[in-house]
Amino acid sequence: MTAISARALRLLLDDWRTTGPAYAALADRIRLLVLDGRVPIASRLPAERELAEALRVSRTTITAAYAHLREAGYLDSVRGSGSVARLPGRAPVNLDAHRPGYLDFSKAALPAIPDIADAVRRAADRLPAHLGDSGFDPVGLPELRSAIAERYTRRGLPTDADQVMVTVGAQSAIGLVTRTLLSRGDRALIEAPSYPHAIDALRAAGARVATVPVSADAGWDEDVLDQVLRGVSPTLGYLMPDFHNPTGRSMSPELRERTLTLAARQGTVLVADETMAELAIDAPDVAPFAAFDPAKLAITIGSVGKTLWGGIRIGWIRAERSVIQRLVRARSTSDLGTPILEQLVVADLLERYDDIIAVRREQLRAGRDHLERALADAIPEWRVPRVQGGLTAWINLGAPVSSQLVLAARTRGLLLAAGPRFGVDGAFERFLRLPISYSAQETDAAVAALRDAWVTLVPDTFADPSFLAEVV
Numbered sequence: 001m002t003a004i005s006a007r008a009l010r011l012l013l014d015d016w017r018t019t020g021p022a023y024a025a026l027a028d029r030i031r032l033l034v035l036d037g038r039v040p041i042a043s044r045l046p047a048e049r050e051l052a053e054a055l056r057v058s059r060t061t062i063t064a065a066y067a068h069l070r071e072a073g074y075l076d077s078v079r080g081s082g083s084v085a086r087l088p089g090r091a092p093v094n095l096d097a098h099r100p101g102y103l104d105f106s107k108a109a110l111p112a113i114p115d116i117a118d119a120v121r122r123a124a125d126r127l128p129a130h131l132g133d134s135g136f137d138p139v140g141l142p143e144l145r146s147a148i149a150e151r152y153t154r155r156g157l158p159t160d161a162d163q164v165m166v167t168v169g170a171q172s173a174i175g176l177v178t179r180t181l182l183s184r185g186d187r188a189l190i191e192a193p194s195y196p197h198a199i200d201a202l203r204a205a206g207a208r209v210a211t212v213p214v215s216a217d218a219g220w221d222e223d224v225l226d227q228v229l230r231g232v233s234p235t236l237g238y239l240m241p242d243f244h245n246p247t248g249r250s251m252s253p254e255l256r257e258r259t260l261t262l263a264a265r266q267g268t269v270l271v272a273d274e275t276m277a278e279l280a281i282d283a284p285d286v287a288p289f290a291a292f293d294p295a296k297l298a299i300t301i302g303s304v305g306k307t308l309w310g311g312i313r314i315g316w317i318r319a320e321r322s323v324i325q326r327l328v329r330a331r332s333t334s335d336l337g338t339p340i341l342e343q344l345v346v347a348d349l350l351e352r353y354d355d356i357i358a359v360r361r362e363q364l365r366a367g368r369d370h371l372e373r374a375l376a377d378a379i380p381e382w383r384v385p386r387v388q389g390g391l392t393a394w395i396n397l398g399a400p401v402s403s404q405l406v407l408a409a410r411t412r413g414l415l416l417a418a419g420p421r422f423g424v425d426g427a428f429e430r431f432l433r434l435p436i437s438y439s440a441q442e443t444d445a446a447v448a449a450l451r452d453a454w455v456t457l458v459p460d461t462f463a464d465p466s467f468l469a470e471v472v
């Protein structure tokens, strides 16, 4: 059983106090940490006395907060194990997203392209040629690997089919690469904020994580990036150089080249998650990250999850042949291969991928413009950056209230991921990630719920001295 220390929970809780009773504020914040996975289900919370000391509150406050959580079904008292995190009801997973009536803005994803069903039918017609085999394979269909390699070559990164392996989405690629290349205790670099499941993957691999700040206004903190690479010489760095999730920023060609050159010198393998790379709205297309790598060490992860549909679970890894071979050998501990039918669907759709991408870009442009306008009307005090591509806007709320806002929005039927979900240690309470990938109608409904939730927080907001300092 994982145990969360009092110190770790204090970091996750960050600035948890509100003007209401302390026990209720604390219980609310722990509930959110459980709901969004930062406190894993079945993990042991700190003993009451230790948490009271770490948070500098009375033991009664902790007792009352834990009692509140127990009553609401978020904690179990297990003999000999203390207080263990759980979710209400019998199901051990969060089923909120499947409840009718909830609008799920915690996910940034587009609906399927309209003719996905036709593509599946065409793939089914081609399936009989494969029915004599197992139906899945660990490396990928040669025709799909060639199509992916050709696309990289066309985009400025010469690639052969044997430098590509097909995976079950980008997520399993992230898991495979981190698990295979990192040993427990190795140093790893990641952006802050970053994609939460990549943070989880580095942690699961036992890495000691060093972070490099990225902001929607200024992009990468280049000094820190330089310092971490030079000072720590991480074994692996996970980056999103294009339309970074959640900030939407992209690295300039100069920064790509500088970062890769320094990483090569320090022996750091950089992994570029390019899940969003082709979804430019206003930005010019830049060659894939690895095209700037003098040492040819960089690994690229791609996916059709954000372009075609998340329901087609196809991703891939592009790397040097020897690395691909190592990854293929290591794969079987997590899955045995990628389904052939889905590979056939993607091979079919890659033939007209340019047209599909062009439509997706227009959808995202419309989504971005609509969200910008709706927020400017409803909550003009938020700072909404101009998103240049990808699927998300990283909004500055002007006050450290993201978790509170997310809880308040939840009671209004809107599911969101709070800013701290994108950090390593409870930072980003001032930020909220909103997807730009939803229809105008859904976005309007979400913004209305946000507005209702926001006004309930405003008194707290103005009680926060750092907010007053900023608005002066």
Ligand SMILES: Cc1ncc(COP(=O)(O)O)c(C=O)c1O
Binding pocket: 108, 168, 169, 170, 171, 172, 195, 240, 245, 273, 275, 276, 302, 303, 304, 305, 306, 310, 314, 315
């Ligand atoms: C940056 C990033 N990488 C990877 C993934 C996972 O992609 P896939 O659906 O292909 O597993 C996502 C999905 O949200 C993502 O945002």
